[in-house]
Amino acid sequence: MQTKGPSVWTAPSFIFWRSKRPGAGVRSIAAGQTGKVPRHDVAGEGILQSMRGLDHMMGRNKSRGCWSVALVRVFAMIPMTAMIMMGCDEEVRPSAVRDVKPVMVFVAASAGDVFEDLGARFASTGAGEVVINSAGSSTLGRQIIAGAPVDVFISADRDWARVVQEQIPCVGDAEDLLGNELVIVIPSDGEAGSASISGFDLDAPEPPPSWRRVAIADPSHVPAGRYAREALESLGWWGAISGRVIPASDVRAALRLVERGEVDAGIVYQTDAIMNDSVEIIATVPALLHETIVYPILQFERRPEVDALIRFLKSDDAGAIFERRGFSVVSNSGEARS
Numbered sequence: 001m002q003t004k005g006p007s008v009w010t011a012p013s014f015i016f017w018r019s020k021r022p023g024a025g026v027r028s029i030a031a032g033q034t035g036k037v038p039r040h041d042v043a044g045e046g047i048l049q050s051m052r053g054l055d056h057m058m059g060r061n062k063s064r065g066c067w068s069v070a071l072v073r074v075f076a077m078i079p080m081t082a083m084i085m086m087g088c089d090e091e092v093r094p095s096a097v098r099d100v101k102p103v104m105v106f107v108a109a110s111a112g113d114v115f116e117d118l119g120a121r122f123a124s125t126g127a128g129e130v131v132i133n134s135a136g137s138s139t140l141g142r143q144i145i146a147g148a149p150v151d152v153f154i155s156a157d158r159d160w161a162r163v164v165q166e167q168i169p170c171v172g173d174a175e176d177l178l179g180n181e182l183v184i185v186i187p188s189d190g191e192a193g194s195a196s197i198s199g200f201d202l203d204a205p206e207p208p209p210s211w212r213r214v215a216i217a218d219p220s221h222v223p224a225g226r227y228a229r230e231a232l233e234s235l236g237w238w239g240a241i242s243g244r245v246i247p248a249s250d251v252r253a254a255l256r257l258v259e260r261g262e263v264d265a266g267i268v269y270q271t272d273a274i275m276n277d278s279v280e281i282i283a284t285v286p287a288l289l290h291e292t293i294v295y296p297i298l299q300f301e302r303r304p305e306v307d308a309l310i311r312f313l314k315s316d317d318a319g320a321i322f323e324r325r326g327f328s329v330v331s332n333s334g335e336a337r338s
Contacts, residue, residue: 102129103309104149106140108156109250110224110269111178111295114325115154122312128305136250138221144168151306153298156180156251157223161296174296177313179328181270181293182227182285187261188278202283207237208265215246215257215266223293224251228267230290255279269293271326294330 107115112134119130133140133150141160144150145167154177155161161174200208207214217225225247232238248254251268258266259278266279273281287293299310312318319329 100128100305101303102131103151103303103306104131104133105152105154105309106133106135106144106148106150107154108137108140108223108295109134109252110156110180110272111154111327112252113275114271114322114327118313118318118321122309127308127312130309136217136222138223139250151299151301151303152309153300154178154295155223155298156293156295157226157291158294158296160223161298165298168300171299171302174298176294176330177297178295178322179293179330180295180326181287182224182231182267182290183270183273183281184265184267184283184285185255185258185273185279185281186265187258188280200282202235202286205236207232207235207241211241211264212244213246213263214241214244215248215254215263216268217251217254218247218249220247222248222250224254224267224269227290227293228285231267231285234289274326295327 105115105119112132115134116132119132123129133143133148135143137155137157137160140153141155141164144153144164153161153164155164155174158174158176164170165174216228217223219225219229229238232241246254246257246263248257251272254266255268255272255276257263258268259276265282267285270281270284273279297310297313299306322329
């Protein structure tokens with residue numbers, strides 16, 4: 001199930017034959033290119049004209065010459081039919097055109113933008129087309145378990161990767177690909193923002209009293225929300241603030257609430273906050289306060305284009321793009337580098 005339009009999607013190559021109208025030629029469309037088969041058989045038409053001339057020379061009238069016209073039309077069809085059959089054999093032979101399916105990538109909402117960029121770069125090399133489906137990890141996990149077609153899944157935590165892997169056959173085990181951090185953000189202007197900044201201290205025994213409404217992703221099923229709740233519990237703030245928490249469908253939705261000034265503060269991923277000019281980061285949440293944030297990658301199909309995409313996502317070129325967007329890249333040893 002696709003929840004977001006595939007900005008990097010291109011229809012796969014296809015081939016079909018059709019006749020525009022009776023008597024018209026056959027149009028071949030292959031990989032976006034068209035070529036026309038002649039509308040009539042030139043050789044057959046020449047024979048037909050010669051036979052008509054012979055009829056005239058022998059003094060046959062038009063009605064008596066019909067037998068020659070009919071006979072020649074039958075023979076004229078032979079080279080034309082042979083030509084079409086040869087053309088089909090040469091142009092649309094199944095072995096000559098491989099049906100390459102787009103690579104279906106389900107990715108956590110917080111990494112959707114960077115994967116769209118990377119998917120477009122991958123497609124531009126001619127290695128294959130990419131379709132990005134971006135949503136909360138829990139939403140994507142349920143879609144996959146329900147049977148949605150998918151080749152690659154990038155979750156925002158190990159839990160959903162494990163749940164999916166336990167129910168859907170995968171190629172190998174999940175591997176940690178990326179890391180991230182939590183930050184506390186406020187609207188970049190307005191009275192609420194000013195009040196939130198004044199006297200803010202992560203070492204305080206309670207959250208700022210000016211935080212009447214705080215946005216986080218829904219901690220009951222969204223990884224970013226679960227990380228945020230763990231951090232608030234570690235700070236000793238959860239008891240005091242839980243009644244003021246506004247749970248959002250995913251981390252991007254939580255960020256939008258802060259951006260529009262509908263809440264006084266929010267806890268979101270660093271990668272989302274640094275790309276948004278409408279919010280201000282007032283603190284980075286220490287990583288020791290919550291479970292390590294990682295993005296495992298799962299592969300479900302072993303096809304050349306899927307294998308090529310996985311290699312590309314693990315390449316140094318892709319790593320440099322991830323890091324420019326604020327992610328840390330997890331090495332094969334499991335350690336993050338930034």
